[in-house]
Amino acid sequence: MPELPEVETVVRDLRPKLTGRRLVVVRRLTAVDLRQPWNVLWPPRLTGRLVSAVRRRGKWIVVELDRGFLVIHLGMTGQLVVKPPDTPFADHTHFAFDLDDGQQLRFRDSRRFGLVSYYPDEAAVQALFDETGLGPEPFELDAGGWRTALAGTARAIKAVLLDQSVVAGVGNIYADEALFEAKIHPSSRGCDLTRPQAERLRKAIVTVLQRAIEHGGSTIRDYVGGDGQAGTFQAELRVYGRDGEPCRRCRTPVAVVRLAGRSTHFCPTCQPAPVAVTPSSPEAAPG
DNA sequence: ACAGGATCCTGGGGGC
DNA sequence: TGCCCCCAGGATCCTG
Numbered sequence: 001m002p003e004l005p006e007v008e009t010v011v012r013d014l015r016p017k018l019t020g021r022r023l024v025v026v027r028r029l030t031a032v033d034l035r036q037p038w039n040v041l042w043p044p045r046l047t048g049r050l051v052s053a054v055r056r057r058g059k060w061i062v063v064e065l066d067r068g069f070l071v072i073h074l075g076m077t078g079q080l081v082v083k084p085p086d087t088p089f090a091d092h093t094h095f096a097f098d099l100d101d102g103q104q105l106r107f108r109d110s111r112r113f114g115l116v117s118y119y120p121d122e123a124a125v126q127a128l129f130d131e132t133g134l135g136p137e138p139f140e141l142d143a144g145g146w147r148t149a150l151a152g153t154a155r156a157i158k159a160v161l162l163d164q165s166v167v168a169g170v171g172n173i174y175a176d177e178a179l180f181e182a183k184i185h186p187s188s189r190g191c192d193l194t195r196p197q198a199e200r201l202r203k204a205i206v207t208v209l210q211r212a213i214e215h216g217g218s219t220i221r222d223y224v225g226g227d228g229q230a231g232t233f234q235a236e237l238r239v240y241g242r243d244g245e246p247c248r249r250c251r252t253p254v255a256v257v258r259l260a261g262r263s264t265h266f267c268p269t270c271q272p273a274p275v276a277v278t279p280s281s282p283e284a285a286p287g
Numbered sequence: 288a289c290a291g292g293a294t295c296c297t298g299g300g301g302g303c
Numbered sequence: 304t305g306c307c308c309c310c311a312g313g314a315t316c317c318t319g
Contacts, residue, residue, distance in 0.1 A: 002312060035295075035314080059313080076313055077297075092297080111296045113313055132314085155289065164314085171312055220312060221299080240312095261291070263310085 002074040004059060004138065004169030005212035006223050006231065010080055011056045013226025017082045018051045018063065018105065025098035034094065035075065035115045042118040046070065046097070058134050058168030068120050071128065075113030077222045081106055110222070133165035138205045141167055147198050150190040157193065157201070158186035159260035170205060173218055173240045176265045178204040180239045186257075186264045188274045211236065239265040 002010070026043040045068055053064040061080065063070035072080060085104040089096070095116060097105040107116055119125045136145070149166050150157075160166055161175035170178070179186050181204035184197055193201070217223060217231035220241065224230055234241075238248055243256035243265055252269040 006312075032296095073313085075296095076311070109296095110298070111311090111313095113296070153288085159289085162313090173312060218312075223312070258291095262313095 002059060002078065002217070002223055003171035003174050004056075004209055005174070005215075005233065006217035006225075007056050007059050007061060007074065007169070008213050009217045009225045009231065010074070011054055011061055011226070014061075014080065014082065014105075015054045017103065017226065018054050018099070020051065021103075022050050022100040023047060023065075023097050023105075024100050027096040027098070028094070029089065029096060030092070030094045032094075032112065034109060034112050035073070036117050038116070039118070045118055045120070057129065058137070058164055059171070060129070060134075062125060068118055069122070069125050071115075071117045071119055071125060072107065073115040075109060075111065075115065077111045078107065078109040078114035079222065079224050081108075081224060081226055081228045083228065135163075135165045135168050138167050138169055138209055141202055141205070143199060143202060146202050147195065150193050150198050153190040155190055156187045156259055157184060157190055158262075158264050160190045161205075162260055162262065167205065169209070172262045172264075173220075173237070174205070174208055174212065176240045177208045177212075177238055180265075180267060180271060181208055183270050185271045185273050186259055186266050192274060239267060241265065 023046055026046045028038060049065040049067060051063060052066055055062050055064065059073060061072040074080065082103050082105050085098065090108055092110040093106055093108045095107040099105060119128065150160065153160060158175055158179065161170050161178065162172065178201060182197065182201040184193065184201055212218060212233045215231060215233035215236060216225055216229065218233040218237065219230035220234060239254050242254045244253050246252070247254055247267040247270060250267065250269045252267055254265055255268050256263055256265050258264065
């Protein structure tokens with residue numbers, strides 16, 4: 001569920017609630033593991049720690065402690081919220097961390113694709129990001145590097161956008177939205193994008209993500225921010241989830257196809273299909 | 288190198 | 304009401 005804008009919203013919500021707070025009690029509320037098994041050595045390491053910062057990297061949340069780091073990935077259905085401790089636990093609440101101001105940080109995840117983990121130092125966190133091949137933040141994506149990355153791949157641009165090693169934080173919703181914004185067909189090959197297209201797409205990613213952040217992210221089903229509130233950007237989406245509905249730009253029905261294993265939404269008029277260049281095609285024939 | 292499928296899970300929605 | 308099938312914001316692993 002959560003892509004960069006949702007994760008960023010959670011981080012912004014949690015930052016003032018967690019920074020300067022101490023983790024007084026670490027509670028594990030389920031016996032089942034998330035994507036990464038829980039380690040019994042972690043509670044003693046976490047208990048009593050002071051939160052010094054809360055930050056985001058790609059779709060990862062990093063809670064910096066006075067000693068060690070709590071690293072969280074929300075997967076598809078993860079929720080990280082601060083609530084009063086007398087609030088009843090929702091289903092699939094896996095962890096609760098009592099804070100020294102009487103509040104409680106809770107992690108909930110029905111599908112368990114998420115991850116909550118402890119890392120002793122910055123190097124260990126960096127090693128995790130290196131292992132997963134985490135690429136540059138979209139807002140720091142340098143134009144030359146981006147163009148080089150695209151030129152070096154024949155993959156469909158939609159697949160490239162979903163690849164966290166090329167650009168970190170873009171997922172299925174914002175890949176489709178950015179391609180619409182840049183007027184590029186999702187199955188265009190990376191290496192076939194023109195220089196203007198590449199630059200348009202780089203800027204479109206930033207524009208779309210920033211707009212989504214301003215709206216507190218998109219809530220399709222499960223997503224809530226760190227304060228438990230849903231996002232509102234789903235109402236602003238141009239193509240994602242709008243298959244069959246008129247394009248907001250030209251009224252052509254939005255199409256949906258399966259690409260890179262994911263539902264991919266686009267406007268067939270605004271995002272024309274790349275011309276297939278084969279030796280036998282009239283377009284490619286000389287003269 | 289890349290596409291496609293299966294996998295890890297639960298839950299909601301549609302069709303019958 | 305139930306049942307069955309498909310789908311879902313992610314990421315990884317395997318096959319061809």
